[in-house]
Amino acid sequence: MSSDASPAPAPVTLREVAASAGVSVATASKALNGQGRMTAETRERIRETARRLGFRPNSLAQSLLRRRSFTVGLLTNDTYGRFSLPLMSGVSDALVDAGVSVFLCNVEDDTRLAQLHVEAMLDKRVDGIIATGKRIDRHLPVDLANLRIPVIYAFTQPDPGAIAFVSDDSGGARLAVEHFCRLGRKRIAHVTGPASFAVVHERAQAYRDVLTEKGLPVMEPLLGSWSEAWGHEAVKKLFDGQGKLSKTGSEKPDAVFCGNDQIARGVIDALRERGLGVPDDVGVIGFDNWQIVAEATRPPLTSVDMNLAALGREAGLTLLSLVGGQPAAPGIRKLPCRLVVRQSCGRPPDG
Amino acid sequence: MSSDASPAPAPVTLREVAASAGVSVATASKALNGQGRMTAETRERIRETARRLGFRPNSLAQSLLRRRSFTVGLLTNDTYGRFSLPLMSGVSDALVDAGVSVFLCNVEDDTRLAQLHVEAMLDKRVDGIIATGKRIDRHLPVDLANLRIPVIYAFTQPDPGAIAFVSDDSGGARLAVEHFCRLGRKRIAHVTGPASFAVVHERAQAYRDVLTEKGLPVMEPLLGSWSEAWGHEAVKKLFDGQGKLSKTGSEKPDAVFCGNDQIARGVIDALRERGLGVPDDVGVIGFDNWQIVAEATRPPLTSVDMNLAALGREAGLTLLSLVGGQPAAPGIRKLPCRLVVRQSCGRPPDG
């Protein structure tokens, strides 16, 4: 009972199991671990005794011997994290079945706090560390380069020579733009976030590449903030006054690929407010597939999903194999995004 | 280096420090822990040696002796959790300074998974457990009642006789409705979530109580889903046809208190679409203070904040004191909400 002040009964130890079964602790240990050689009856008797007493080995003692704590540290600065959360749950899922538990370390952007957490992890002899964050192009405020345990970076800026998993933003952007092309859209605009984000450039380049490949006009991407308000403003820029399509003169876009779902939401609302139909007049695709936003948008938003839970899984499994002594090549692994189709793009012309 | 296959150098042990300083491990231990009696020079020499070698005590060994692992388990089923996240970061912040690390256990609504995590926690000899979830009136899919370590419930249904922290939803609702009254609103409606949620009734009752106290007309709360779509629909019900105010006949509301921010967002959008101004014609208040929604709403949404980070802090500190052997009375502690005023309610009449 949580509120009961009575002294908690100590957990039963191997020594007690051994005594109760009339064997030595060594034999008891071997019986339970399937090690050594003994009669099947002895082994079964010991196992039965352990079961009866509710014996569970003290993981701290085991860790001390094995030099392996079956814990890992998960560092993140994405406190209110819509990015961290799926990633964390992916990591956790990948590890729980291996009996590995995850320490959650909220480091904010605070070097002192980050240092504190890293030291706590090291003191607790975690088997490895996963570093994650809220953007791919920023490093956590702490140096993880020369630890004596494996480190995996996921969705955050890695140290040189490290192993990192990130989403393939370029591929994700291609998915979106190619989807528009497949639907017969011809004048595709791109409204995205600030120039200070690496992904803004990466996605914009993919946008340009696809349009160039398809022989469609490329509009200069509109950079702004990651907000609905910017979505509204961008629609004003795109649909007021003369259009700015490089090849076709003054025609208005019939599709907008947005850098995130909030921008897309703003774009869709602004289009509706000026009497433009989505998807009939203009198709819209977002990025992040933030379910709660994408589904509330009218109509529900088609969006690029970065597969962050899968990314977390991969990071977790790779860390596990590193801890297990398997080698792994350093470098940045880009994991594919996927397009989640809802109703903001319409059907193919022949569909 | 994470990707380097060279054998990791073992961490330096107390034995090495002792050898290097020319003392016994016992003396070294005492020197570093400020225990025992020895000359100031000896102590300082040992400390200096430890510092020079980068000695950090193995927390696993210490835990084994002290019967205290300086870890706690945090169970949650709020995977994509906008509720869990601030709560978790509150817990983590409260504990990190005490050197206590937090195991993140994502149990979903899966009994097997929850059991697995609880056993892992017990095996790892966590000092205590914090159970949290996505709603106050649902129990996690696992029994935490008779563990031999303290358990604190936070924002989830507790076991009888346990210690729990929850938000004061009734008080939060009062805050909202009284704010409307203070601004001179007279016909205040309430649009909220499904009847299956306890908080729906608790908040609705507070809504009725305040209006009754103030002698204002009480409208029957409109129950629906926690979605923007329901916000739209509710506006239709409230503003189409004849009004349904019990005392004043057919007058339309001049204020809507919403059960969450998404409903509020839908209400505000719907009002604007029918040409009603917020806050001039109708004031709107939400619940949850989900920043990203509240700030994107036009105008930005006044909302009730459940202070979940503070709730997490309290839960963490209380667990700490329980672990430290302080007694604490069982029962449910309701922590106050706060009203975050933005622009959806207007200024007071004389403001």
Next chain:
DNA sequence: CTGAAAGCGCTTACAG
């Protein structure tokens, strides 16, 4: 003032 010994709970060679 300092060190040898015992021990936390377990595992793993090594004897018998």
Next chain:
DNA sequence: CTGAAAGCGCTTACAG
């Protein structure tokens, strides 16, 4: 086939 011994890295009475 089973057990005594040593040891993981540390701390804490207890001697000296």
